[in-house]
Amino acid sequence: xxxxxxQILRAALLALLAAWAAPALAVEGPPSxxxxxxxxxxxxxxxxLRSIHTPNGIDTLEQVEIGGVxxxxxxxGRDKANPVLLVLHGGPGTPTLPLTWAYQNGxxxxxxxxxxxxxxxxxxxxxxxxxxxxxxxxxxxxxxxAAEVIGALRGKLGQRRVVVMGFSYGTxxxxxxxxxxxxxxSAYVGVxxxxxxxxxxxxxxxxxxxxxxxxxxxxxxxxxxxxYPNPDGTIDITKIIEVRKWVKAVGGGWYGWSxxxxxxxxxxxxxxxDAKDLMGWPIGNSWFGMSLGKELKEGPQLERRGLAFKMPxxxxxxxxxxxxxxxxxxxxxxxxxxxxxxxxxxxNASHFVMLEEPGRFLVELVGKVRxxxxxxx
Numbered sequence: 533x534x535x536x537x538x539q540i541l542r543a544a545l546l547a548l549l550a551a552w553a554a555p556a557l558a559v560e561g562p563p564s565x566x567x568x569x570x571x572x573x574x575x576x577x578x579x580x581l582r583s584i585h586t587p588n589g590i591d592t593l594e595q596v597e598i599g600g601v602x603x604x605x606x607x608x609g610r611d612k613a614n615p616v617l618l619v620l621h622g623g624p625g626t627p628t629l630p631l632t633w634a635y636q637n638g639x640x641x642x643x644x645x646x647x648x649x650x651x652x653x654x655x656x657x658x659x660x661x662x663x664x665x666x667x668x669x670x671x672x673x674x675x676x677x678a679a680e681v682i683g684a685l686r687g688k689l690g691q692r693r694v695v696v697m698g699f700s701y702g703t704x705x706x707x708x709x710x711x712x713x714x715x716x717x718s719a720y721v722g723v724x725x726x727x728x729x730x731x732x733x734x735x736x737x738x739x740x741x742x743x744x745x746x747x748x749x750x751x752x753x754x755x756x757x758x759x760y761p762n763p764d765g766t767i768d769i770t771k772i773i774e775v776r777k778w779v780k781a782v783g784g785g786w787y788g789w790s791x792x793x794x795x796x797x798x799x800x801x802x803x804x805x806d807a808k809d810l811m812g813w814p815i816g817n818s819w820f821g822m823s824l825g826k827e828l829k830e831g832p833q834l835e836r837r838g839l840a841f842k843m844p845x846x847x848x849x850x851x852x853x854x855x856x857x858x859x860x861x862x863x864x865x866x867x868x869x870x871x872x873x874x875x876x877x878x879x880n881a882s883h884f885v886m887l888e889e890p891g892r893f894l895v896e897l898v899g900k901v902r903x904x905x906x907x908x909x
Contacts, residue, residue: 571800571807578633579803586610590644593804595656596684598648599677601665604629604655606804607688608636609644615718615905616691617643620650620678620709622700622724624828625820627654630799630813635886638894642902644689648681650674653820655805657812662819669823675708682716693718695905700724700856700883704832714842718905721897723848724856724883726832727864731767731775733857735760738779741854750778767829776855784854787882795884834864841870844904848896850881850888874900 584591589610595602606629617639621628627649639645651668652660682694696717698706703722710720735754742750754760757774761767781790799810821828845868849861858877865875876896881888 574801575803578801582633582637582803584608584610584640588612590689595659598680598684599651599668599673601651601668601677602656602659603651603677603681604649605681605684606632606647607644607685609640611641612644612689614643615902616646616685616689616694617905618646618648618678618682618685618694618696620648620696620698620702620705621653622698622702623653623817623820624701624704624824625650625653626813626817628699629654630802630805630809631795631887632804633802634798635890635893638890639897642898643695643905646681646685646694648678650820651677652823653816654813655809657816657819658808660816660819662823666819666823669820671704671708671824671827674705675712678705678709679713679716682713686716693905695719695721695901697721697723698725700726703856704834707834708837710841710843710845711838717843719844719846719901720841721846721848721901722861723885724853725847725849725861725864726834726856727860728831728833728835730831730857730860731761731772733860734779734854735775737854737857737859738775738782738784741782741784741852742778745782747782750781753778779854782854783852783882785883787850787852787880787888795887835867839868841868841873843870844872844874845870846873846901847875848878848885848893849875850878850883850885852882853885855883872904876900 590607590612592607593604595604597603619628627647629647629649632645632647636645649656651674652662652665678696682696685694686692693716696706696709696719698704698721700723703725706720706722707725710717735757739751739754742754753774757771760771760775779785780792783789785792786795799805799813802810805813847861847865849858851858853861862875865873878885878889878892886893
């Protein structure tokens with residue numbers, strides 16, 4: 533890809549980071565030509581390893597019409613009688629589908645796992661008219677899309693309710709969906725759960741960790757941004773970007789690492805994505821965040837939507853998560869009510885718990901969530 537194009541992409545991605553969104557997965561750029569040229573041999577092996585050939589299994593990847601817009605949906609599982617698990621990806625606008633080869637295989641023994649790529653994002657970008665679609669973008673529209681996806685799954689898989697798992701920005705959608713449509717959901721799982729007024733926790737947590745590590749560069753960098761947020765509650769765009777740079781540097785994104793380079797390399801090996809999808813992944817990510825615009829800058833404002841859930845609620849949180857802070861999730865968990873609620877802490881993880889502690893994540897998912905989903909179906 534020509535250098536000017538790369539520069540344009542990177543500039544667009546910086547614009548996305550200017551949004552409030554406590555980002556789960558801010559994509560740093562498209563893969564290199566060298567990575568693309570080498571990927572074929574490896575994606576074929578990974579795809580074969582992950583192939584589903586059980587009698588009652590399912591493995592589909594298709595673009596269907598949701599909310600009047602074509603959107604990609606992956607459905608994978610070794611037994612269609614298992615509970616359905618719908619994953620709402622974060623970003624905003626960054627699907628986890630091209631990462632699933634690295635952690636999802638075990639899930640598919642116990643759930644029928646659905647990865648839905650939200651309007652304009654991921655594989656959808658190739659067929660998206662961004663200018664035309666942008667006015668439709670809002671949290672409420674994404675919630676309605678999610679409800680329509682569940683309706684389609686009920687018809688296709690014959691189950692009345694599904695488990696909804698939101699990841700980071702996907703927890704905005706997931707909690708709003710659970711409150712609006714409890715009849716569709718057997719259990720709600722928030723992974724990297726967000727809540728209101730998290731920015732103060734992002735900053736304070738990052739600074740405390742920098743001091744604990746004696747990371748002088750991070751300490752100086754964060755202290756130079758004070759006060760954060762501003763006394764009137766507003767947040768400067770440049771400060772948002774800088775705070776997250778230092779949070780990643782102290783392991784607040786991936787525990788024990790000062791960057792997310794490995795995370796950004798995983799999509800290159802995805803059997804579900806071709807070269808054009810990989811190029812579109814960061815572009816769609818940037819467009820998605822900019823299209824949501826004002827909503828992201830104002831924050832989730834989840835409390836105004838309600839705190840009373842009508843299904844069991846689970847929070848899966850990395851102890852060291854500073855992107856969607858652990859303490860923020862604790863505050864939300866303490867406020868909400870539900871027939872049953874469970875807070876699971878992953879002691880050796882930050883934000884990407886399914887990658888950082890994949891075995892423990894599977895054990896908790898199967899041991900705690902699956903029995904509830906089965907009972908409520």
